[in-house]
Amino acid sequence: MSTSHARAFVALGDPTRQLLMERLAKRPMPVGKLAEGLSITRPAVSQHLKVLHEAGLVTVKEVGTRHIYYIDPRGVDAMRTWLDKFWDRALAALKAAAEEESES
């Protein structure tokens, strides 16, 4: 698995980050809004957003003085791409195994 996919999987392994992704999936929002109702501090939310951003899962846009966070569709698409490549490798290996083993 390539580094970017590994990062995406690792980034999503944390329950708080999953929650942030779910919130952002509903609509883009700034850090303050994201932190509302959570038991963690705003700087902690920013830290999680940084991890998600580095993993290519979220992106940020400046609107006036505010930073609005969005889900980055390219990062999410990476998972499908990973499966796509995985099955390529798997079927190539199946072919090699089936052609190598004598039929019984």
Add this chain to the structure above:
Amino acid sequence: MTPETVAPVRKQIVVNASQEHVFKVFTRDINTWWPREHHIGTSPLAQAMLEPHAGGRWYAICEDGSECDTGKVLAWDPPRRLVLAWQITAQWQFDPEFVTEVEVNFVADGPKTTTVTLEHRNLARYGVAAEAFRASIDAAGGWGKLLESLARRAEEAAP
């Protein structure tokens, strides 16, 4: 046609062996070809296993003896068709409540030629992914490129 939010992964490969043999290698001998590079256990994968009947378990045995489920057999129709449940989440964990389907068809093109087609579908059930696609459509402003790629995926998904 109702395209899925996320197009299935579709693959096809021609194998120079009989339909029965290819089905057998895919199932009974899954351990001989299943990619080792990634699995969900903490210990290296020792053996990939697939129980040869509907409802059978699809799992891995690790070097430390622990077992990790991948999913189960949903349809068992040798030597033509196999439907597997791939129950690994985007967080790369087995979740018995989470099901995506992998359908594999084995078509005999000749006594020693078999076309294997594989479709991994219900990828929209990767909740976060599906939500993200919806969200990104909602946030249409700067997402022209995304819409293009969605259109491409929809075309890909067309029969």
